[in-house]
Amino acid sequence: MKILISNDDGVFAPGIEALYEALSTIAEVTVVAPDRNLSGASSALTLTNPLRLHKHKNGFYSVNGTPTDCVHLAINQLLPEPPDMVVAGINHGANLGDDTFYSGTVAAAAEGRNLGLPAIAMSLASRSEDNMKCAAQVAKKVVEHLKEHPLKSDQILNVNVPDVTFENINGFSVTRLGKRHKAEMMTKQQDPWGREIYWYGTLGKELDAGEGTDFFAVNNNEVSITPLKIDMTAYSSLETVSSWVKKIK
Amino acid sequence: MKILISNDDGVFAPGIEALYEALSTIAEVTVVAPDRNLSGASSALTLTNPLRLHKHKNGFYSVNGTPTDCVHLAINQLLPEPPDMVVAGINHGANLGDDTFYSGTVAAAAEGRNLGLPAIAMSLASRSEDNMKCAAQVAKKVVEHLKEHPLKSDQILNVNVPDVTFENINGFSVTRLGKRHKAEMMTKQQDPWGREIYWYGTLGKELDAGEGTDFFAVNNNEVSITPLKIDMTAYSSLETVSSWVKKIK
Amino acid sequence: MKILISNDDGVFAPGIEALYEALSTIAEVTVVAPDRNLSGASSALTLTNPLRLHKHKNGFYSVNGTPTDCVHLAINQLLPEPPDMVVAGINHGANLGDDTFYSGTVAAAAEGRNLGLPAIAMSLASRSEDNMKCAAQVAKKVVEHLKEHPLKSDQILNVNVPDVTFENINGFSVTRLGKRHKAEMMTKQQDPWGREIYWYGTLGKELDAGEGTDFFAVNNNEVSITPLKIDMTAYSSLETVSSWVKKIK
Amino acid sequence: MKILISNDDGVFAPGIEALYEALSTIAEVTVVAPDRNLSGASSALTLTNPLRLHKHKNGFYSVNGTPTDCVHLAINQLLPEPPDMVVAGINHGANLGDDTFYSGTVAAAAEGRNLGLPAIAMSLASRSEDNMKCAAQVAKKVVEHLKEHPLKSDQILNVNVPDVTFENINGFSVTRLGKRHKAEMMTKQQDPWGREIYWYGTLGKELDAGEGTDFFAVNNNEVSITPLKIDMTAYSSLETVSSWVKKIK
Numbered sequence: 001m002k003i004l005i006s007n008d009d010g011v012f013a014p015g016i017e018a019l020y021e022a023l024s025t026i027a028e029v030t031v032v033a034p035d036r037n038l039s040g041a042s043s044a045l046t047l048t049n050p051l052r053l054h055k056h057k058n059g060f061y062s063v064n065g066t067p068t069d070c071v072h073l074a075i076n077q078l079l080p081e082p083p084d085m086v087v088a089g090i091n092h093g094a095n096l097g098d099d100t101f102y103s104g105t106v107a108a109a110a111e112g113r114n115l116g117l118p119a120i121a122m123s124l125a126s127r128s129e130d131n132m133k134c135a136a137q138v139a140k141k142v143v144e145h146l147k148e149h150p151l152k153s154d155q156i157l158n159v160n161v162p163d164v165t166f167e168n169i170n171g172f173s174v175t176r177l178g179k180r181h182k183a184e185m186m187t188k189q190q191d192p193w194g195r196e197i198y199w200y201g202t203l204g205k206e207l208d209a210g211e212g213t214d215f216f217a218v219n220n221n222e223v224s225i226t227p228l229k230i231d232m233t234a235y236s237s238l239e240t241v242s243s244w245v246k247k248i249k
Numbered sequence: 250m251k252i253l254i255s256n257d258d259g260v261f262a263p264g265i266e267a268l269y270e271a272l273s274t275i276a277e278v279t280v281v282a283p284d285r286n287l288s289g290a291s292s293a294l295t296l297t298n299p300l301r302l303h304k305h306k307n308g309f310y311s312v313n314g315t316p317t318d319c320v321h322l323a324i325n326q327l328l329p330e331p332p333d334m335v336v337a338g339i340n341h342g343a344n345l346g347d348d349t350f351y352s353g354t355v356a357a358a359a360e361g362r363n364l365g366l367p368a369i370a371m372s373l374a375s376r377s378e379d380n381m382k383c384a385a386q387v388a389k390k391v392v393e394h395l396k397e398h399p400l401k402s403d404q405i406l407n408v409n410v411p412d413v414t415f416e417n418i419n420g421f422s423v424t425r426l427g428k429r430h431k432a433e434m435m436t437k438q439q440d441p442w443g444r445e446i447y448w449y450g451t452l453g454k455e456l457d458a459g460e461g462t463d464f465f466a467v468n469n470n471e472v473s474i475t476p477l478k479i480d481m482t483a484y485s486s487l488e489t490v491s492s493w494v495k496k497i498k
Numbered sequence: 499m500k501i502l503i504s505n506d507d508g509v510f511a512p513g514i515e516a517l518y519e520a521l522s523t524i525a526e527v528t529v530v531a532p533d534r535n536l537s538g539a540s541s542a543l544t545l546t547n548p549l550r551l552h553k554h555k556n557g558f559y560s561v562n563g564t565p566t567d568c569v570h571l572a573i574n575q576l577l578p579e580p581p582d583m584v585v586a587g588i589n590h591g592a593n594l595g596d597d598t599f600y601s602g603t604v605a606a607a608a609e610g611r612n613l614g615l616p617a618i619a620m621s622l623a624s625r626s627e628d629n630m631k632c633a634a635q636v637a638k639k640v641v642e643h644l645k646e647h648p649l650k651s652d653q654i655l656n657v658n659v660p661d662v663t664f665e666n667i668n669g670f671s672v673t674r675l676g677k678r679h680k681a682e683m684m685t686k687q688q689d690p691w692g693r694e695i696y697w698y699g700t701l702g703k704e705l706d707a708g709e710g711t712d713f714f715a716v717n718n719n720e721v722s723i724t725p726l727k728i729d730m731t732a733y734s735s736l737e738t739v740s741s742w743v744k745k746i747k
Numbered sequence: 748m749k750i751l752i753s754n755d756d757g758v759f760a761p762g763i764e765a766l767y768e769a770l771s772t773i774a775e776v777t778v779v780a781p782d783r784n785l786s787g788a789s790s791a792l793t794l795t796n797p798l799r800l801h802k803h804k805n806g807f808y809s810v811n812g813t814p815t816d817c818v819h820l821a822i823n824q825l826l827p828e829p830p831d832m833v834v835a836g837i838n839h840g841a842n843l844g845d846d847t848f849y850s851g852t853v854a855a856a857a858e859g860r861n862l863g864l865p866a867i868a869m870s871l872a873s874r875s876e877d878n879m880k881c882a883a884q885v886a887k888k889v890v891e892h893l894k895e896h897p898l899k900s901d902q903i904l905n906v907n908v909p910d911v912t913f914e915n916i917n918g919f920s921v922t923r924l925g926k927r928h929k930a931e932m933m934t935k936q937q938d939p940w941g942r943e944i945y946w947y948g949t950l951g952k953e954l955d956a957g958e959g960t961d962f963f964a965v966n967n968n969e970v971s972i973t974p975l976k977i978d979m980t981a982y983s984s985l986e987t988v989s990s991w992v993k994k995i996k
Contacts (some may be wrong), residue, residue, distance in 0.1 A: 012482070012801065012803065032459070035782065035783065036297075036783075037297060039296050039297075040289075040293060040294035040295070040296040041291075041292070041293050041294075042291040042292035042293045042317075042356070043291035043292070043350055043351050044289060044290050044291045044293035044315070044351070045289035045291070045351050045449060046449075047289040047940075048285075048286060048288075048447055048550070048562075048938075049289050049447035049547040049548070050438070050440070050447060050448050050547070050548070051435075051446065051447040051448070052444070052445070052446055052447070052546070052757070053445070053447070055450055056759065064783065066293070068351075071448075073435060073447055076434050076435045077434070077435055077437065077447055078488065097652075098363065100481060100959065101292055101363070101479065101481070102292050102293070102294050102317075106300060107291070108406065109260055110350070114347065114350070114431075115431055116431065119971065120294070128498065140498070141481040141498075145493075145497045145498075145617060147498065149493060150310065151489070151490065153483070153494060155483040155485055155486055155490075157490070164374070164480070172494045172497055174487055174490045174491040174494050175495075176482040176484065176487065177480060177482045182363075182364055182365065185326070186300075186321070186322060186325045186326055187327065187690045189299070191684045191697060191795075192297070192697045192698065192699050192700065193794075195302070196302070197299035197301055197302070197303070197689045198299060198300040198302070198322055198326060199299050199300070199412060200294060200295075200296055200321075200690065201690050201691065202490070207320075210476070213352050222311040225490065225494055226482060227483040227484070227486040227487065227490045228481040228483055229483040229486075230350065230481075231426060232349055232350070232426065232478055232479075232481075233425040233426045233475060233477065233478070234402070234404040234476040234477055234478040235425065237404055237476040237478075238423055238425065238476065240402070241400065241404075241406070241423045241474065241476045244394075244400060244420075245400060245421045245423050245474055247398060248390060248391070248394045249390075249394075249420055261552070261554065261555075284534065285533065285534075285562065297689075297798070297799070297811075298796040298797070298843050299796070301795070303510065305510065313534065313795075314573075362692065436939045439948045440546075440946060441934045441947065441949065442545075446939060448939045449939065450939050451939065519994070522910070523924065534795075535793050535795060537795075538791060538792035538794040539789075539989065540788075540789040540790035540791045540815075540854070541789035541790070541848055541849050542787060542788050542791035542813070543787035543788075543789070543849050543923070543947060544787070544884060544947075545786050546783075546784060546786075547789040547948055548936070548938070548944035548945060549933075549944065549945040549946070549947050550942070550943070550944055550945070551943070551945070556986070562982040564791070565789075566849075570933070570947075571933060571945055574932050574933045574944055575932070575935065576932055586765055594786075594860065596986050597976065597981060599790055599861070599979070600790050600791070600792050600815075608848070612845065612848070612929075613929060614920045614929065633904070634989070639995060639996075640995070643991075643994065643995045644996075647991060647994060649987070649988065650993060651981070651984055653981040653984055653989070655988070656778075670992045670995055671992075672985055672988045672992050674980040674982065674985065675978060676982045680861075680862055680863065683823050683824070684819070684820060684823045684824055685823065686799075687797070689797070694799070694800070695797035695798065695799055696797060696799070696800070696820055696824055697798070698792060698793075698794055698799050698819075703915070715949040723982040723988065723992055724980060725980070725984040725985065725988045726979040726980065726981055727979055727981040727984075728848065728979075729924060729974065730847055730848070730924065730975040730976055730977075730979075731923040731924045731973060731974070731976070732902040732974040732975055732976040733923065735900055735974040735976075736923065738898070738900070738905070739898065739902075739921045739972065739974045740921040742896060743919045743920075743921050743972055744983070745892065745896060746888060746889070746892045746919055747888075747892075747921055
């Protein structure tokens with residue numbers, strides 16, 4: 001089995017090393033990741049500047065670009081043949097609910113899917129790295145299962161691992177994305193020269209975190225697995241919008 | 250009516266000026282857009298550096314960030330109260346099929362939606378600006394219609410205008426996203442110092458562009474309107490994945 | 499007379515507009531400046547990414563690069579023939595003493611000089627723009643004088659205008675660069691996610707600001723004119739270092 | 748002895764590793780370097796965004812900034828007490844003549860000097876790394892000599908090592924900076940979307956490379972050592988410019 005690993009925390013993040021260590025025991029793994037922390041990169045492409053590949057001493061490649069750039073460049077240029085799977089992460093922090101929309105980890109998996117490959121986004125629901133090994137073990141389990149039991153579909157799997165040791169995981173749950181309250185106001189500061197600057201602040205509190213959501217699973221120490229669609233068409237609204245459009249004069 | 254306009258081509262793009270001119274005749278309009286061309290920005294957030302607002306002589310604001318940053322900063326900090334609607338564009342070039350996934354124009358609209366507002370992404374299916382006025386007229390029509398006939402839903406409208414004059418438009422079609430073939434190989438070059446660099450190349454050819462798709466509508470000189478969902482959960486796969494997960498050992 | 503104007507505060511800074519207005523009454527002026535604030539850019543070149551030119555509605559050009567890039571690109575590519583002079587500024591804030599080493603304004607002038615042209619760096623010793631017109635009048639005077647009385651040398655003129663009205667200027671002084679105390683400690687903060695970040699803080703206090711220095715002149719409401727050399731060779735130390743080197747075993 | 752090492756080729760460049768290996772045998776060495784290739788950075792400061800430090804597995808630190816940022820941050824924040832010396836490099840490629848003006852390697856040394864420390868810029872006159880060990884041996888020799896025989900002055904030493912093995916070096920020469928012809932025209936290309944882009948092209952040919960210059964020394968397989976001044980005041984022109992200024996009406 002050949003696996004391409006990427007992430008959005010950058011090529012030096014402990015999460016990507018933990019993932020590499022776990023998966024290289026069961027597959028031939030290539031790591032191609034951003035040279036800087038690109039958290040929040042979503043599916044951004046670098047279009048106005050060229051990309052460059054750099055091979056590091058540990059064999060990992062870095063790219064001066066986004067997670068999507070990394071996956072695209074790896075599959076289109078670097079690898080002699082497509083891998084069997086793309087695994088992104090392990091993200092330092094959960095990717096739950098609306099977070100998935102902005103996540104570069106989810107985006108890296110999505111790019112794998114867009115290029116025709118099974119893809120998994122892995123996140124550890126913690127800013128600490130204490131249970132990174134647990135997340136890596138979960139990743140290995142899910143990858144092996146997906147290898148033996150392929151999912152025939154055009155979705156990716158968004159996997160969030162609770163911040164516990166492997167022994168304390170309460171099983172695996174398939175979930176839908178929950179919802180957060182709108183994010184808090186941005187943080188307004190002054191730079192040392194007295195000019196106003198703005199930072200994204202803390203995440204919104206959970207709004208829809210009831211049973212069935214990814215929030216609920218992780219809060220109950222379960223591994224949350226959410227199948228995500230890439231196709232954004234709102235099929236169930238096509239009819240409503242059609243009759244709405246007919247009234248345009 | 251109060252409207253927030255943003256885009257991904259940058260605050261100086263002719264498309265955003267054409268949109269401003271058309272909508273300022275029917276609403277109080279604020280323009281907040283990236284200070285550089287951010288095509289392909291998707292829903293990227295700027296998390297590691299602070300954002301700065303700059304007011305230009307023509308009253309437009311620019312931000313040293315992404316389309317999503319612009320909409321977020323405008324609504325959370327700049328505007329005293331939320332606008333009634335977010336309109337993004339007019340993009341220089343179509344946003345059809347898979348393009349929507351990477352588009353900063355669609356992302357700007359999506360951010361408006363995530364913050365609770367009706368939102369429209371406007372694109373002109375041409376690299377030339379000859380029919381930008383036509384696209385602006387279409388934008389005005391759709392905005393007025395949406396104002397009078399609100400759509401109760403959590404979707405955005407992705408509007409693509411064919412490259413013809415307003416008189417030559419064949420009506421409005423509600424469509425689903427089509428699909429392109431995978432993009433061509435990236436372009437590999439050498440910089441003047443002999444080092445390898447990679448550029449995204451030309452778009453893939455149309456793969457699913459049959460009746461009902463956005464490609465089909467635009468190819469027939471119709472305005473294509475696709476309702477897009479922000480929620481990525483693959484609801485129709487929840488069951489399949491659930492039984493798949495149960496087999497994980 | 500043909501003049502190329504650039505700066506480091508960016509193409510939208512009031513200082514560059516004031517300079518353009520003053521000099522366009524006596525010369526054919528082209529403005530090519532960074533698209534963002536590049537204060538502190540020194541003589542940095544953009545080598546890993548390509549440069550792009552954008553012509554704005556007011557006729558000014560912007561470049562996605564540094565002040566040095568702007569001058570280099572203007573003279574090597576944009577202008578059909580070299581200008582007679584390069585004038586940089588008017589900088590928002592003084593460029594005195596050690597500041598000159600880091601200043602993008604001084605660097606823009608230096609690039610003009612490196613390409614064989616007379617060059618002037620203009621700065622207003624104030625964060626406010628109240629006396630920008632005064633600085634523009636001074637610029638015009640110095641440019642006209644330099645045009646009529648060329649200086650045969652390979653230096654640039656670093657001009658700092660005190661923060662007063664034109665009537666209150668106490669004449670022109672030729673000065674040497676003064677010295678500041680080492681800059682204060684950098685400012686250490688936490689970003690909203692609790693990670694440590696560092697900002698350059700306030701400038702060091704004046705250390706050598708006695709008679710004859712640029713600090714002294716500006717503090718006495720005189721226009722300070724310092725001739726600056728581009729050649730960094732420490733000629734007066736060649737002998738000392740030679741005997742030092744002879745002892746290397 | 749405590750030494751701070753930085754460079755402009757980035758924290759992963761073979762040149763900085765070779766320098767570390769050579770100097771860590773004779774001193775306590777801290778490495779703080781840009782996280783990306785910043786060749787051509789000159790003395791640029793990062794003023795509009797904050798800086799971040801990252802410690803790598805090999806003990807080296809990287810900064811999301813320029814060579815000057817690295818030296819400034821290391822001395823002002825990271826190190827408990829100032830080092831005895833700053834050594835920059837080993838640059839991949841010569842820094843001769845006008846190159847020094849744009850070099851981030853020279854700038855890193857200059858920042859050390861500005862903060863009151865002896866400083867050396869080391870470059871290998873080759874794009875290949877074959878003789879990097881030779882350059883490292885030279886660095887060690889010069890550092891030891893400077894340690895035992897301090898140079899009382901405010902200059903830095905710009906050292907260029909010819910592209911030969913250590914045995915084939917023809918001794919050490921103290922030199923002045925030579926001069927290149929103006930750089931060739933920039934390279935004008937089109938990006939894959941047909942938009943014009945510009946790259947800096949090849950270096951200008953040698954113009955003043957006669958005896959006594961750094962070019963001459965390196966061309967004769969000698970180590971070139973040029974003392975460089977940081978103070979840009981053109982003292983020898985003060986009188987001329989004074990009488991020139993007196994004529995300003």
